[in-house]
Amino acid sequence: MATLVAPVQHSHIEDAKALYKACKGWGTDEKAVISILGHRTAAQRQQIRLAYQNLYQEDLVKRLESELSGAFEKAVYRWILEPADRDAVLANVAIKKACPDYHVIIEIACVHSPEELLAVRRAYQLSYKLSLEEDVAAHTTGDLRKLLVALVSVLRYDGPEINARLAKSEADILEDAIKNKAFNHEEVIRILTTRSKAQLMATFNRYRDDCGTSITKSLLREGDQVNEFAAALRTAIRCINNSNKYYEKIIRNAIKGAGTDEDALTRVIVTRAEKDLKVIKEVYYKRNSVTLEQAVAKDTSGDYNAFLLTLLGKAD
Amino acid sequence: MATLVAPVQHSHIEDAKALYKACKGWGTDEKAVISILGHRTAAQRQQIRLAYQNLYQEDLVKRLESELSGAFEKAVYRWILEPADRDAVLANVAIKKACPDYHVIIEIACVHSPEELLAVRRAYQLSYKLSLEEDVAAHTTGDLRKLLVALVSVLRYDGPEINARLAKSEADILEDAIKNKAFNHEEVIRILTTRSKAQLMATFNRYRDDCGTSITKSLLREGDQVNEFAAALRTAIRCINNSNKYYEKIIRNAIKGAGTDEDALTRVIVTRAEKDLKVIKEVYYKRNSVTLEQAVAKDTSGDYNAFLLTLLGKAD
Incomplete structure (x- = not known):
């Protein structure tokens, strides 16, 4: 379901040499950078980074940062990192914002997945000499802190087992809380931050059966006033329930109107290109009657545009 | 620092055969069980279990459960498990109590350590098809839930780095909270459940320097009324600060007065025999002017007594 097009075989030494050549002297050959890095898997990119370090005693990432600029630089920087390291950077940037x-x-x-989140937490500690939960806790307060710290700390059970009775009783708890606008009720936080994804899906389905509407719609309706916490709950539920639809909307919002939210657009494309971007593209097309490639082509320009389209799987 | 005396070389097949013989027919040769299992490391015990399974198509643990009884059976059962599995059992029993x-x-x-706790969480999921945090959250409420769920979920940063300014500012936060008897203040929970152990030690030391008394003593003084939450905080701080002293007191309380808290006594001896029981013995002797062996010998009897003394390092 990935959109990334990468060769099965490649020479990381040749790649490193080509990147060195692309960066050498005045100006940079951005097209060469895109045609190499935009077609390599995470494992291949790490091999290239290592080969580059051995050949030129220089960190490829640092070199590219000094050669490239703007949204293109940021996208390449995000892309070249290993997934867990990249998420650690994304989390750190997000939490350190004013x-x-x-x-x-x-x-x-x-x-x-629980193991992927654990890998991000390990990467975070390696990079920042602090735990992710520690930074999240130190930069948030109140109910939002309770929710966020629990969400980043949990190692959810990952099995398929479902307890239908529990799904019913916890759907009832969620229904009561939403009816009473007690979104921050500690039972709501407990359920969302500790149950397995399979169990939560069963609970959300049960909620829908009982209430005739999805829990995310209910939260929207009840939380008409701007409610930061209800919005956070909705994001968590949407990410657990159907991440493809969640990402489609992130991209849609990033593109729509004047200007582009390049950070958001880059984040989705870079983090999902090796995973499920193909499915997200399909969901996007269904919802917008225009392909994601067309939308990106129209809304961005230059090397940034070329790089995103490459990651989206466009033939060179 | 372990008290366990185990041979470098042993034949797990011979051990399995000897255990089979000890369990065969009417009656059980408890002395043989003790002289074998009481002198084997966790890795060796697992090899014996495997060898037993292969030789007799039977689980050694189940067999011993049906052969032994009382406190002795429980101690052998706890002992034979791998450390992470054992802790998962201990946690499950503790949280499922009325x-x-x-x-x-x-x-x-x-x-x-953070990695050891993670291993317990994985073992818990394997055994119970639920996460530890999920069970803890479902069986507690209020402030205690907040504290416990955060404590079992955190993957603390494990490095030696200390931020002295942070230690000062967070010692101040703790001091204010204790002065105002606001033990359950969310900042108190945040600090104790997210900071690294090294950072927390620095904070506790700073607290002592500023207040002229340790934080655990302060909690005791301010929490004169029975306060379940303050007691939980004290336990957490004592375990982080000096687990040897903490364990010494658990044993002291388990032994003192009429009767013995066998669960607590077994727990400390079985979980620490391969780790730091030697140090705990020294702390115990300093505090009580009697050796732990003497105290255990006096307070327990029969096979249970013989087994604990073996784990305490007594020569056969």
Whole structure:
């Protein structure tokens, strides 16, 4: 379901040499950078980085940072990192903002499998000499802190077993809480932050059967007033329930209107290109009657545009 | 620092055969069980279990359960398991009690290294098809839930780096909270459940320097009324700060007065015999002017007594 097009065989030494050549002297051959890095898997990119370090005693990432600029630079930087390291960077940037972008934290915590999230937490500690939960806790307060810290700390059970009776009783708890606008009820937080994804899906389905509407719609309806916490809950539920639809909407919002939210657009394309971007593209087309490639082509330009389209699987 | 005396070389097949012989027919040769299992490391015990299974198509643990009884059976059962599996059992038993024994949960969460705690969480999921945090959350409420779930979920940063300014500011936060008897203040929970152990030690030392008394003593003084939450906080701090002293007191309380808290005594001896029981013995002797062996010999009897003394390092 990936969109990335990468050769089965490649020479990481030749790749490293070609990148060196692309960066050498005045100006940079951005097309060469895109045609190499835009067609290599995470494992291949790491091999290239190692080969580059051995050949030129220089960190390829640092070199590219000094050669490239703007949204293109940021996209290449995000892309070249190993997935767990990249998510650690995304989480750190999001939490250190003056106004923390907690939706990115929720996305990382809720879309990933339990083991993937654990890998991000390990990468975070290696990079920042602190735990992810520690930084999240130190930069948030109140109910949002309770929710976020629990979401990034949990190692959810990953098995398929479902307890139908529990799904019923916990769907009831969620229904009561939403009816009473007690979104921050500690039972709501407990359920969303500790149950396995399979169990939560069963609970959400049960909620829908009983209430005649999805829990995310209910949250929207009840939380008409701007409610930061209800919005965070919705993001968590949407990421757990159907991450493809969640990502489609992130991209849609990033593109729509004047200007582009390049950070969001880059984040989705870079983090999903090796995973499920093909499915997200299909969901996008269904919802917008225009292909994601067309939308990106129209909304971005230059090397940034070329790089994103490459990751989206466009033939060179 | 372990008290366990185990041979470097042993034949797990011979051991399995000897255990089979000890269990065969009417009656059980408990002395043989003790002289074998009481002198084998965790890795050796697993090899014996495997060899037994292969030789006799029977689980050694199940067989011993049906042969032994009382406190001795429980101690052997706890001992034979791998450390992470054993802790998962201890945690499950503690949380499923009508009156959950949350100090055991705190002990497991706070004495272990971050990676050891993670191993317990994985073992818990394998055994119970649920996450540890999920069960802890479902069996507790209120402030205690907040504290316990965070303690079992955190993957603390394990490095030696300390931020002295942070230690000062967080010691101040703790001091204010204790002064105002706001033990359950969310900042107190945040600090104790997310900071690295090295950072917390620095914070506790700073607290002592500023207040002229240790934080655990302060909690005791301010929490004169029975306060379940303050007691839980104290346990967490004591386990993080000096687990040897913590364990000494658990043993002291288990032994003192009429009767013995066999569960607690067994737990400490079985879980620490391969780790730091030697140090705990020294702390015990310093505090009680009697050796731990003497105290255990006096307070217990029969096979249970012989088994504990073997794990304490007594020569056969």
